[in-house]
Amino acid sequence: MTEFQRTTLDSGITIVTERMNEVRSVTAGLWFDVGARDESDKLAGTSHFLEHLLFKGTGTRSAKDIADAFDAVGGDINAFTGKEYTCYYSRVLDDDLPMAMEILSDMVNNSTIETAEFESERKVILEEIAMHEDAPDELVHDLFYRSMWDGHPLGRPVLGYNSSIGAVTRDQVAGYWRDRYSPPNLVVAAAGHVDHDDLVARVEALFASSGGRRNLRSGTPPSPQPGVTVLKRPTEQAHIVLGTEGLPRNHDDRHALAVLDTILGGGMSSRLFQEVREKRGLAYSVFSYRSLFADAGTFGVYAGTTPQNAETVIDIVRSEIHSILNDGVSPAELKRAKGHVRGALVLSAEDPGSRMNRLGKQQLTTGEILSIDEMIEKFDAIELTDLERVAQTVFGSEAFRVTVVGPFDEDAFDRYAA
Template sequence: MPPAGGPFRPTARTSSEGRAVGRTETLLAGGNGTGTVRRTTLPGGLRVVTETLPTVRSVTFGIWARVGSRDETPSLNGATHYLEHLLFKGTERRSALDISAALDAVGGEMNAFTAKEYTCYYARVLDRDVPLAVDVLCDMLTGSVIDADEVEAERGVILEEIAMTEDDPDDCVHDLFARTMFGDSPLGRPVLGTVETVEGLTRDRIARFYREHYDPTHLVVTAAGNVDHDQLTSLVHAAFDRAGALSRADAEPVGPRSGSHPVHTAGRVDVVRRSTEQAHVVLGMPGLRRGDDRRWALGVLNSALGGGMSSRLFQEVREKRGLAYSVYSFAAGHADCGLFGVYAGCRADRVHEVLKLCRGELEQTARHGLTDEEIRRAKGQLSGSTVLGLEDTGALMHRIGKGELVWGDQLSVDDLLARIAAVTPDEVRAVARDLLGQRPSLSVIGPLGDRQAERLHEVVA
């Protein structure tokens, strides 16, 4: 048996009728509390990845599509999310009610989400109900009719969702920050789209987008829990084959994204004035692309700077001075670029004091780094939160799905912990110097007056 994490030699799988249905390999051998991760690549380029955990009674089944809002043109902004809604609205075999009732009848949960680089549809069910979950979700992904009446009805729902987001400024300010850093580019536009773009999307344009981006070569099917890989693969193969979606026998899966995306010029300030009780601010700069080897050091830096109650920002802004209830740092990595930022929500008359403190902590950390004790504590926090965050089948399904579709690699929990443990203080200080020493940009939503808004430029000078 090879060591954990090392792949077995691929083997061909056959259906019950003896037809070859794909090549299978074991990506992680399991053990030490983690499941065995296997992958089968079916004809047509469809990948099936599972993590088997015999000790649980549930399974989370998901289908990932390599399409997100960054794949949209300006006039199609919001199409990926719109389509996510519409795939729940009926197929040639099921009505919208049939889809929802099927999972409700067995106590299952079903949902989906759209991000900038991918979309995921998933269902969590008892292990005995996996065939049902596979049948329903595969039918949705391959057989949606995208009915014109449903397109019109769902348009109102999505416009309400946009309005709901606009009413949530601590969420909305992150969309504003993306626009501040990326401008009017696919990464700078909101995942939901805008009122104008959603109103302009037609049934034909959405259907064409569906046909272009839901090819099996762009899909990854995942499942985590008490699931048998061979049985699940056979179910998925049958469902996609029945829909005629695996006809291109020689097609190969599309790999992870690559390329280069410019981040906006530093020192930019964007302010949206709104009659909210608090001002919501994000101060940040370019970060690391998702595959950068320094991302492990950045994770430690993020934990120490603004990732917990003992972090520098939490202590300085909230505990010592009581200037904000919520303050934290974050790192976001895309295939070709990234962001690092600090969020805070506070009263409008405290904005400049809060921002001065945050900018000061960024500069102090860039110049002098973190102490060895802060780094030790941050590594412990990051390790613990990583393991605790993977203690359910939904999180495991999410990990293996992103591993296959986004990273092109699968890491065991032990691998993750080893990467964190291997980070040195010098590596953390180096990434702090490289990133936090940059001139930041700023996004603000809140009830600021003219003079307050003008003074914000001092923060990023």
């Protein structure tokens, strides 16, 4: 069994690695404990804006220099921003890891954020927001969060708003960067053909030995707000999310919820896929999903269907949820879902990028890193009674939020508001 190694430096940086002798590549990521929920309303979208800006050049490298360095070795460099973290990562051959780490560290430590680049990237972000607004199958999920957690930072979109991105200044973004991107907020994760001790030494040499503060989040968890939200758009399909309050990241039933998610809408054999798509032909895309955060979570179902079938699809989703609540799931469904989860975990372990993501995210968010075998053990231990319990926890109140984007009036789905 492959095991991970972990070292925490005096500066507060934690390095976690998992060696894969069977590959020649390494995926390495810098994970910062900074995300959209850490922004004020005025700075909404700043974490994502900053992610773009740190690719624009440092005191010694231009944006093209950064791109050329990775293209020259056939490597990749990219980043992503979430509600609670930001990650900058690269995938290269093992011999090129020193170059990748040097450039990644230079970007997050020494970017210049020049005014001209700042204003140019502001336009790019505004275009990205416009593109997102034009994608109703993506927009509906943001609307669900906004309405479900109205007034809470977790309810805001990661991209921010036109108003906040249009108004934020370079100094505000730079100040946010300097305040949040400190050693105590950083996890360096790597998986592949990597030597742990060598990476530790490189991180020590590339990053400050001290400075900055730990990002300690305060405030109360969001309060879920059931009801109905309709955004009228002249779309060919109705894009629907029916969701409710889920579980926080460290909840004891999080693994049981993953299995329940698989049974309800997580694969081709799931109840929703079979009932909505295969038997009735009402949707091309239908699935369930869960999102777990530090102190809150959501569980949702998405479906895209023709407008005249929207209410039928919502009724089927609610009926399947009621069936799980009232009748439970069968032993065959539980066995099949366990097999699905087990296979997905093992297949993902063959990819250094997936392993790096698992290491970085677990270390940053919980501090507990489970091996694939340990995770499989937890899923194998789940019984029908566990699914009954988590179903009652998540679905029992029937406090659902229905969010729809499509050619409908505001009151078209009011009967689901009760």
